[in-house]
Amino acid sequence: MSTATITPPAAVRGARSEGRIGLRANLRHISALVRRNALQIKQDPESMFDALLMPIIFTLLFVYVFGGAISGKGHQAAYVNYVVPGLMAMMGMNIAQAVGTGINDDFKKGVMDRFRTMPIARSSVLIAKIVVEIGRMLVATAILLGMGFALGMTVHTDVLHLLAAVVLSLVFGASLMWIFILLGLTMKTAQSVQGVAMLVLMPLQFGSSIFAPTTTMPGWLQSFTDVNPLSNLADASRALVNGGAVAHSVWMTLAWAIGITAVTAPLAVMRFRKKA
């Protein structure tokens, strides 16, 4: 009663007798899983709160709490141009963090086990997650920029440079996601994933050039902020928005992104495959 209309499994099997999953099939699987993650957000809009509200709260806080102190009273507008490109870097990180707790949760709920017993590349589940998170990052970045412009930010270069800054922070954010995926696959509970993520994120975010120029920091901290990839990213996007030398910080950021992905992505996929 049910089977007559559908391709019998034997035919599917025959077509892919070696079991490899082709590129097109892989893309199809990823898009089905992206759809799943998007539907989850639709079903649970609260999960978008971080992407929607964080940029607003952070911009307001930093511009009005620290802006005066850092750039001088009444010079908040100048600080907007300083901090918003930096916040773009930070936003990516904070959102990337959600991927770890999400993966951890999927394993708890058992839906991961279903995926892992299906004839799909196991990486496709992770890639779909990353695609959706990048979408969330885009939303957050758009809101952040909107807030920035509302508070008086001006682009000193051009739209293309601004877009380049956005893309750069997305690329870097995506590379960070692999770290969080790895964390999510290794830690036992979603809470501990979040705890560890905060521990790593706080020093990286504040020990960087995101919020304030590093020139007033002691030497030992400066040597840390100089290698901190977030400083590179913040410097790069600032230079892309405000003008100035971009080459070094952009290349450094890309090198970091590639390096992080090259190391953590295979580890994460392996962990995903082996996780009992």
Add this chain to the structure above:
Amino acid sequence: MASTDTFTDIRGCPSGARPLHRPRRRVPREPPASSFPTRSGDFGTGARTRTGTGARLRNPAERARRQWAVSGWAGLSVVCRPGVGGMAQSRGMTSIKATSGGESAVRVRGLVKHYGSTKALDGVDLDVRQGTVLGVLGPNGAGKTTLVRVLSTLVQPDAGTAMVAGYDVLTQPRQLRRVIGLTGQYASVDEKLSGRENLYMIGRLLDLSRKDARRRAEEMLERFSLTEAAKRPAAQYSGGMRRRLDLAASMVGHPAVLYLDEPTTGLDPRTRNEVWREVRRMVGDGSTVLLTTQYMEEAEQLADELTVVDRGRVIAEGRVDELKARIGGRTLRIRPTDGHRPAEMAEALAASPVTGVGGATADVEDGTVTVPIVDDDQLTAVVRLLAERGFGIAEIGTSLPSLDEVFLAVTGQKASVPQDPRPAADNSDDLEGAAV
């Protein structure tokens, strides 16, 4: 009860004679009107089944019922005599391997998986013949779930081999995943997605076109009576709906081999019956099923063959009724008509010259007389004797020990049933291993 009997019996045909693809036609569930008592409480013990191994059936109504059930398979090219399979197989641990003519859909040899010092699987061998249901029965922690996880490529074994539909779990996991379906407490659906979206997603992941995936999702929703709830997120489903959605999800891809890992654990009896019904339908559609359960009744209801596991080892295996026959003898239960006291009947039987009836006892509470069966002629002899002595018989039937008793007997955890010396000798090695 009745439905299971027909079910078990039909698939108990010599497997070589069974067509690989069964017609879509269902086995009729309800037998025609029969004078045989069908209420499970008739003899007061719901746990016992009143089946008797097929070939030995003496009750004409029962025999008629089975034959009718077989002839119900009108579309079948091969019609087999009811009840042949059960007795054709020899006893002992090697019975399945030695006598099964059918191809093994699942073949497991020497499977070992240790977690630290815990031996989840400690050298498991088993076979599931194509188109049959193998019940893997064992208590919590026996290794059932680890077994299913190995067979579905979620866990890699430390040693041993496992082939599913001809694919090796270790070397051909991708191909293997194409032919299996998994329903368990863990392999679940996405709670945030609706039933329809879950099934659609799975269809897409199984390379169906958008259109086919949508159509297949609707089919599955309808079949598992979920159409009305199709739009609601799975998190809002009741326990039974949730399990049905799990089953539907594992059926989207027409799996050749289906694993059901404790499919009814935590469900109320009504929901459990719903799930059983669906499982029977799946089997009717030609799926090979490996079912794990801790419920004897579930194994009795659904399985053709049984493997009893404990502490990572197989401690007994065989056909369900065969296993039961090995553990304890069959008994004959007689309910006298009103006006005859069971005790008098038991006394009369015990004092009679008929062989083997010395052990006749009366169950006063139940109002029945129980007679251990030593040989088949005894049944007729008992009936004739009772007639001669002027006793009226209201109900009569044979029963095998329940699987609870089987399990306790073979695991040695609680010997509640007097054991047949032969199987005890067969299993002595395993029992020692299991009893540590």
